Amino acid sequence: MNALSYKTSTNCLVLLATLTVLVVSMLIAKVYIVQQYQHAYTELSHNILSVRDDVFKMEVSNGLDYDAISGALVGTERHVQQLQKSLQPEHLSIVQWLLLSNPQISGHANRLSASVTTLVTDLETILRLKISQEYSNHTIILIALKV
Numbered sequence: 001m002n003a004l005s006y007k008t009s010t011n012c013l014v015l016l017a018t019l020t021v022l023v024v025s026m027l028i029a030k031v032y033i034v035q036q037y038q039h040a041y042t043e044l045s046h047n048i049l050s051v052r053d054d055v056f057k058m059e060v061s062n063g064l065d066y067d068a069i070s071g072a073l074v075g076t077e078r079h080v081q082q083l084q085k086s087l088q089p090e091h092l093s094i095v096q097w098l099l100l101s102n103p104q105i106s107g108h109a110n111r112l113s114a115s116v117t118t119l120v121t122d123l124e125t126i127l128r129l130k131i132s133q134e135y136s137n138h139t140i141i142l143i144a145l146k147v
Helices: 002-057 063-086 094-099 103-146
Strands: none
Touching: 002 063, 002 094, 002 103, 063 103
16 A cells, blocks of 8 residues: 555656646746747837937938838837737737736737827828928028018
């Protein structure tokens, strides 16, 4: 009976150790995946701040600035869409889906994506208004010179 008891207790210990290793490895995998997304969203935030600064520092006389800023805004929108798409259940592996199935994660990502989209739209509007203002000022100067 001691041999059976010893064998049973050994099996239980092996099972417990296996479950512990499995849980720890899943937690490590979750931390790794979450860190990747945090890095991607941090990079996105830095890009948005850089583009915002460029919009307010842009000189309309330089058409290259407009093209670069406009391209950066489009790139930012694409980055947001790509991140949002990558968090959709149909684009996640089974392990990622199990680890990221928390509704708070998707809710936070949706709110952040909506905020970034709104900000990019506002920056595009400011960029267009700045260009329009510059052309209006230039037109007023030309009219004043002819009078």
